[in-house]
Amino acid sequence: MKTQYTLLSGETVEFATPTGELGTFLCRVLAAAKDPAVSEAELNDLVFGPENPLLDRTAVAGRSVATADVYRDPTFHVMLDCVARKRLPVDAAVTTPRTRFTVTVPEAAQQLGISESAVRQAIYAGRLRASKEGGTYYLDPHSVAGYRVSKRGPRRQDQEAKGPPGGTLDARIGSGPDASFRVKHSRDDFELTEKRGAEWTGMIPSGWRRIAVLGTSKELSRYWEIEPAEGESVLHFEGFYLRGGFRIVET
Template identity: 85%
Template sequence: MKTEYTLLSGETVEFATPIGELGDFLRRVLAAAKEPSVTEADLNELVFGPENPLLNTTVVAGRSVATAEVYRDPIFHVMLDCIARKRRPAEPAVSSRARYTMTVPDAAQQLGISESAVRQAIYAGRLRASKEGGTYYLDPRSVGGYRVSKRGPRRQDQAAKGPPGGVLDARIGSGPDASFRVKHSRDEFELTERHGAEWTGTVPPGWRRIAILGTTKERSRYWEIEPAEGESVLHFEGFYLRGGFRIVETVSTSQRAEAAFKAFQPR
């Protein structure tokens, strides 16, 4: 059985539904994330503590460590996402159908864009939506406050005026089945661990916008991110980028994704 989980970044991760000790612990983390009395510090201590069966206990005696292999596990990204959600202001508890009442076609008509563009904005986390029975319903307030992006170089010019981005944790490079490349103005990567052509480390601070290309034999996906408050995780086939950012562009068509990455000009 497979489980899908949508991260704050808008990226959906899929993994085999865990059972046994790991399944129990994941349910505990998910429940803690929804419990108002549990703080971010409490949840952080739980996820990085000795009770987490994902953590490695052999690297450092007497300690549970999140190794590069742990960071590759999508279940761990779900746990990190739960911590990140604790940083968001609490919202009133209302039923999704009471809050999310606008259909994708209605949102597209109001915004003057295609239904596909609306769905892309949902996937990227730029429009708030709830999925019920395979159908997305949007929050009319989110649609009302949404500004349609104007494509072209002007978007990067505007991004360059904002504050620069901070340090990002990352696993990039090429593996047997996939690759994950980044392109940014600093063009630097501080390496902490290397396995063949797979690198784990950090993107240093000071970046304005980053282009990412994830590729497998069957598909390519492209993202652009810019600095933002809070923590997001972008996960692709075991590779990842984690830190303060938000996704501002997503391309899911392989040919267009590769062309967008090639054309990206760092600012």
């Protein structure tokens, strides 16, 4: 039996309906996500706590760890999505990428007075927010309206960032068979702990101030910017992730 679940990103994941301990735990997470009495922090602690049967209990003594294999599991994507939904206002309407991203590449090119190729380059660089569906890019009209064509090239992502620098982030980045997840910041440091082909697992060292993140797959392209913040957050995309003290300031 299969279960389908639509993530906040608009992506639909399909997976074998879990049974036993995992099925019971997933039901707890889904119920907690709908319960206004359960906070985001409490749900996050549940998902990353010792009761989650998906987590690896052997990687680190005395701890339950979300390994790269755990992040590949679509059931874990559902759990992370439940945590993300806790950040939304109670009455917030959830929009799918297709209802938010409505401007075609030719329309954006005409509006900005640049070539379609330049629009695509801006999408690839993360300077224009877009969603890819069925091989076609659709852009966020607000991103297009706020875009400034410049001959000087893009500004450094953390040039205007203020406040204390960020701490260490756990990360899995790079390119896989079906998706890629890339980060860009002024330090561009990465401490590698595991490498599988072009997929890197490790840490982004402390000292960063703003990070641009671009996730692309066959059907979807997403862009985020994050800056340091208290508490712990998780940003995940097609099995890739960032985890640590940050908040999303632009999507």
